[in-house]
Amino acid sequence: MRRSVARLALVGLVVSLALLPGAVAAETLVGGSVQVGPEETVGDTSATGATVVVEGTVDGDLRVYGGSVRIAEGGEVTGIVRAYGGSVAIDGSVGGNVLVYGGSVRVGETADVERSFGAVAGDVTLAGRVGGDASAVAGSVTLAETATVGGSLNHVGDLDDRGGTVEGVIQDGRDLALGPPTEILAAVVGAALVVGDLLLGLILLRVAPRFADSATETARAEPVYTVGVGLAAAVGALLAVGVLAVTVVGLPLAVGGLLSALVLGWVARVYGQYVVGSIALSYTEYGNRPLALLVGVVGVTLLGVVPYLGTLVSVVVFGVGAGVVALGLRSLWRLASQRRGGLADI
Known part of the structure; x- marks a missing residue:
């Protein structure tokens, strides 16, 4: 029986490690604050439990787990922004997609998201530009007058449409039977x-x-x-x-x-x-x-x-x-x- 248990433990360890998507290989900054200065350029950045402020350039992807993110006006992330478990404020530019699972999300008037935007959050405010589709599952979704969405706006939650521009269609996910x-x-x-x-x-x-x-x-x-x-x-x-x-x-x-x-x-x-x-x-x-x-x-x-x-x-x-x-x-x-x-x- 002991030899059988050892085999089972080995199988469980292998399966568990296979399910960890790159967690071992990824370099992660833990705690405190991470700031990319106005004249600073860094590569792919990953942080856990930290406040991340981007005033310069992240030449790659930005991943934040359990912390807040602020991309200031003039700041840039050339790749994808992924945030889990915190608030996100974007006033700069993002060259890829923005994916947020957290508290509050704001895409400010000066923000420019080149591709699509997706969020599962308490409240979402869209006031800047989103080049592709925008999808939000939230308690409230605000579409400001200054907002521009190049694709469709898909939402699950109360929509406050203040006159923003949506090139595609506006769809309430609760009314769809897909x-x-x-x-x-x-x-x-x-x-x-x-x-x-x-x-x-x-x-x-x-x-x-x-x-x-x-x-x-x-x-x-x-x-x-x-x-x-x-x-x-x-x-x-x-x-x-x-x-x-x-x-x-x-x-x-x-x-x-x-x-x-x-x-x-x-x-x-x-x-x-x-x-x-x-x-x-x-x-x-x-x-x-x-x-x-x-x-x-x-x-x-x-x-x-x-x-x-x-x-x-x-x-x-x-x-x-x-x-x-x-x-x-x-x-x-x-x-x-x-x-x-x-x-x-x-």
Whole structure:
């Protein structure tokens, strides 16, 4: 079982690292303030938890996580501006797109955004030029008299149109029905989840078949304890990510921790479904691991659509899976500690 747990830990680490989009390679400035002076030119700039003021030139892309951005009049970003979790004020020029996920966003009268503009924010004000489409999901969207949008204006939220120029059309996203019917979309998503769970389950069974057997034995011998450990581990992981996220230095770690938690959560759900299927088949003459996985995934999915009961089943099944994963990782940690202790005695 210990060798199987080690394999599982390696698979989880590889998947987690694959989901981090360049986080290791990117150079990030953390905290304080970042200022590009009027006569200064810098390359691609990335900052976390910082106040960024551009009065000169950023010759490349500008990325800011958890901080505020101000591109002053005369300031220039030749590439794309991406901001997450803070306010943005643009009075200078941007050669690429502007993408903002934050509090308030203002494109001032002297601003010139060459390409498209997109924001998910509390409030958005457009008073300058946007060369392409402008899209905003916000509580309020203000289109000032001085604003010029070269494409269409798409908004979700209250629009205050003060006479700005929009070359395309103005569309309220709440009035559009661009997607397929909800029932069809739900069916497609549900089928994709089932296929994904089956594929991941087959990989886990291939990598660590003995761990799957041990998981079933553990859950059957101590069901309440296993579920309790699993739910406690899940809550603890979310709390740890939350604590890291509120600190400037810990924000990048929180992103990685959240992605790792999501991967482990998916693995836990699949193991929970496998355990359910394995226990169900134990009352029959069949004992095939892939068949147990199929029975568990399909059975739990069908029960999941039953009101109230489905929610309860999903929580219990996840708790079982998270419990066996947490207990397996604890066994791996103990094994590693024993080996370190043995080496220290030599």
